[in-house]
Amino acid sequence: MSGPTLSDVAEAAGVSYATADRVINKRGNVAQKSIDKVRDAVERLGYVRNVAAANLSRRRVYRLAFLIPTGSNAFFSRVRDHIIQSADHLSADSISVRIVDVSAFSVEGLKDSIVDLAGSELDGVAIVGLQSRLLEQPLAELRARGVAVIGLVSDLPVEFRSAYIGIDNKVAGRTAARMTGLAHRGRAGAIQTFVGSMEARDHAERLQGFRDVIAADFPDLTVLDPILTKDDPAVLCKSAANALQSGASVTAFYNVGAGNVGLIEAISTSPGARPFCVVHELVAHSKQALIDNHIDLVIDQRPDVEVNRAFALLRALIDDRELPPMPDLMPTIYVRDNLPADTLNDAMEVQIR
Amino acid sequence: MSGPTLSDVAEAAGVSYATADRVINKRGNVAQKSIDKVRDAVERLGYVRNVAAANLSRRRVYRLAFLIPTGSNAFFSRVRDHIIQSADHLSADSISVRIVDVSAFSVEGLKDSIVDLAGSELDGVAIVGLQSRLLEQPLAELRARGVAVIGLVSDLPVEFRSAYIGIDNKVAGRTAARMTGLAHRGRAGAIQTFVGSMEARDHAERLQGFRDVIAADFPDLTVLDPILTKDDPAVLCKSAANALQSGASVTAFYNVGAGNVGLIEAISTSPGARPFCVVHELVAHSKQALIDNHIDLVIDQRPDVEVNRAFALLRALIDDRELPPMPDLMPTIYVRDNLPADTLNDAMEVQIR
DNA sequence: CTGAAAGCGCTTACAG
DNA sequence: CTGAAAGCGCTTACAG
Numbered sequence: 017m018s019g020p021t022l023s024d025v026a027e028a029a030g031v032s033y034a035t036a037d038r039v040i041n042k043r044g045n046v047a048q049k050s051i052d053k054v055r056d057a058v059e060r061l062g063y064v065r066n067v068a069a070a071n072l073s074r075r076r077v078y079r080l081a082f083l084i085p086t087g088s089n090a091f092f093s094r095v096r097d098h099i100i101q102s103a104d105h106l107s108a109d110s111i112s113v114r115i116v117d118v119s120a121f122s123v124e125g126l127k128d129s130i131v132d133l134a135g136s137e138l139d140g141v142a143i144v145g146l147q148s149r150l151l152e153q154p155l156a157e158l159r160a161r162g163v164a165v166i167g168l169v170s171d172l173p174v175e176f177r178s179a180y181i182g183i184d185n186k187v188a189g190r191t192a193a194r195m196t197g198l199a200h201r202g203r204a205g206a207i208q209t210f211v212g213s214m215e216a217r218d219h220a221e222r223l224q225g226f227r228d229v230i231a232a233d234f235p236d237l238t239v240l241d242p243i244l245t246k247d248d249p250a251v252l253c254k255s256a257a258n259a260l261q262s263g264a265s266v267t268a269f270y271n272v273g274a275g276n277v278g279l280i281e282a283i284s285t286s287p288g289a290r291p292f293c294v295v296h297e298l299v300a301h302s303k304q305a306l307i308d309n310h311i312d313l314v315i316d317q318r319p320d321v322e323v324n325r326a327f328a329l330l331r332a333l334i335d336d337r338e339l340p341p342m343p344d345l346m347p348t349i350y351v352r353d354n355l356p357a358d359t360l361n362d363a364m365e366v367q368i369r
Numbered sequence: 370m371s372g373p374t375l376s377d378v379a380e381a382a383g384v385s386y387a388t389a390d391r392v393i394n395k396r397g398n399v400a401q402k403s404i405d406k407v408r409d410a411v412e413r414l415g416y417v418r419n420v421a422a423a424n425l426s427r428r429r430v431y432r433l434a435f436l437i438p439t440g441s442n443a444f445f446s447r448v449r450d451h452i453i454q455s456a457d458h459l460s461a462d463s464i465s466v467r468i469v470d471v472s473a474f475s476v477e478g479l480k481d482s483i484v485d486l487a488g489s490e491l492d493g494v495a496i497v498g499l500q501s502r503l504l505e506q507p508l509a510e511l512r513a514r515g516v517a518v519i520g521l522v523s524d525l526p527v528e529f530r531s532a533y534i535g536i537d538n539k540v541a542g543r544t545a546a547r548m549t550g551l552a553h554r555g556r557a558g559a560i561q562t563f564v565g566s567m568e569a570r571d572h573a574e575r576l577q578g579f580r581d582v583i584a585a586d587f588p589d590l591t592v593l594d595p596i597l598t599k600d601d602p603a604v605l606c607k608s609a610a611n612a613l614q615s616g617a618s619v620t621a622f623y624n625v626g627a628g629n630v631g632l633i634e635a636i637s638t639s640p641g642a643r644p645f646c647v648v649h650e651l652v653a654h655s656k657q658a659l660i661d662n663h664i665d666l667v668i669d670q671r672p673d674v675e676v677n678r679a680f681a682l683l684r685a686l687i688d689d690r691e692l693p694p695m696p697d698l699m700p701t702i703y704v705r706d707n708l709p710a711d712t713l714n715d716a717m718e719v720q721i722r
Numbered sequence: 723c724t725g726a727a728a729g730c731g732c733t734t735a736c737a738g
Numbered sequence: 739c740t741g742a743a744a745g746c747g748c749t750t751a752c753a754g
Contacts, residue, residue: 021746021747021748022747022748023747031407031724031725031746032725033723033725033726034724034725034726034749035725037749037750038723038724039750041749045723045724046723046724047723047724050723050724055701061728063462064460065747065748066425066746066747066748067462067748068421068424068425068462068747069425069460069730069747069748070421070733070746070747070748070749071730071748072419072421072425072730072731072746072747072748072749073729073730073749074748074749074750074752075730075731075747075749076730076731092621098694101694102693102694105691105693105694106415107417108420108421108690108691109421110421121469136753150647158725161503174753187706187707188707190706190707191704191706191707193706194704194705194706195551195704198548198551198645198704199552199554199663200550200554200644201553201554201556203554219448223707229706230732252663264750273699292551310685319676336741337378337461338458340455340458340459341451341454341455341458342434344703344708345708346703346708346709348699348701348702349701349702349704349707350699351544351547351548351551353543353546353547353578353582354540354541354544354700354702356699356700373728374732375731375732378732384740384741385740385741385742386732386741386742387733387734387740387741387742388733388739388740388741390733390734391739391740394733397740398740399740400739403739403740417729418732418733419730419731419732421731421732422731422732422733422746423731423732423733424746425731425732425733425746425748426731426732426734426745426746427734427746428733428746428747429746512726514732518724541744557731662744680750693735719728722727
């Protein structure tokens, strides 16, 4: 069951254990002849390095960091919560995790945080990124020091990270559009969209995806120009209230960004029928709004799953192992009937007796 | 960073390493006085056992088995595929996996397979279960031999397994109903349901959940009595074709069970508008039907996620560790726009460079 | 460029 | 009931 060890390889190759180790781990200072012999033996025996043993002997600890935007954003609170929760369990695997607060959506702030990372010993970091050339230099330095870097939720400049974990926001927007279209079922209508900022790539992509599907498959629906909200609940509340009063012409709301508290406020205090309503990210208030029938759908990106995946990926990257197979990460549709039991604490549905 | 070791504990407790080990691992044959001293030291130092080291020293291998129904069922093919794929990667962690074919939906067959498990050394098993008292005896014997047992997709008798991994089928049915209701958007309609067998608990539960939501929230919709299909595509094809011909009275189809190939066949060959259409489990043909606009929604239970979870859970159970936090497992809604890239091979959306 | 040896944190006989 | 010692598969100085 358990395969050949390095001793077996060394013996088969006719070299010492230490030499075999040197070629396996590419430590250099080995004669080509020895290298060939060892490589050959590895091949013949099907040797596979025992990572656990290696980690034990070198007293490996994984020092990880997550760079997460600060602020009241409920979505990132969920991300934090899940990191903290996982960290507790992962400490048994010698994984220590640090969450670094980053000023939200500030390239300068993010850059500084990345530079600061140099101050502490680190093996891997997951970063809620931004697309900016300003980040390239500090990221390059980080990686030069052997730190594994991945983008989380929002990508980093692609050449300067090893992987990205997040949903495709165009797909998220397309999904929202499909559901909105289905809900109209052939009837004509007009959809009022809300967007935080067209500079935010995720917002722009969602809107694009949304428009594409409506244009292609629901010719009777019109996508109204987005109202710019800066993700501010007050702005959303006011503009949504306006739209609700301006007659029955608006048949659906789609908020591409955050600030849903305001949207929900406008809907819940407005008399009469409301439009079909789709928002993003399942958090306490959007969940409650689903339950209260103030909105119809939430498109979510499962931050819990993303965080889990970040841990697995960082470990694999740090150990320089093959990456584990990861199921696709698609936007999840929530209605009031398939809500998880507890958004914040991720109560397990697994029943332990 | 790395905490105290057993040596530290032994020293602090004033006993030998071996004695400390005996109380940590409850091997017995220790004086109460020693036990107390060690317990005390563990408490004071915050000792936590290094599972990796322990596994190395005892040359631990995890021998796991999955009991999966045979047959042409595309859903279980997905389950198998993911197990096989994961197995490849897990072998690096000394985890070996065996898939045992079980005759589908036969209590006797399942019982025999469980009994046969006794023939091979095993640490843990995940079983696509059935509810039958016939299974209790063999399961009890298995667990008495120290094998960790969990139910997968379909539960086992609850007292005879340590955990269950699967969705709540009532929730799945409720979700299907919510979407069907939304798609009618206030218009009246009649929903033709199809069920494989009312004896199958998952089918019955889905139908129940579906009916509950329609009755409670969509008074203008009627749920027609289910057509019994035995999951046979031919039966589905014929009865769906009938329903389609009998006028425009049917506004939606909901197939609680399998055999969707037949349903899709009927729809795709039938002229004119089709009803709103919801089925379960994303497999090759249901995915294609979404793309081709022959159906509207697929409610899926993410077998890939379930299998991953089964591995994590079995390991934790076998190591007798605390269970990792697991995100909720809710039915996933697929439309044609949030389809994963590759249903069978689970291609990674994680982009590696 | 190569090798012998100690040590990582544990478990498992073995001897008392 | 208790302890000393070898060994799991590796890495890391250290000596040649």
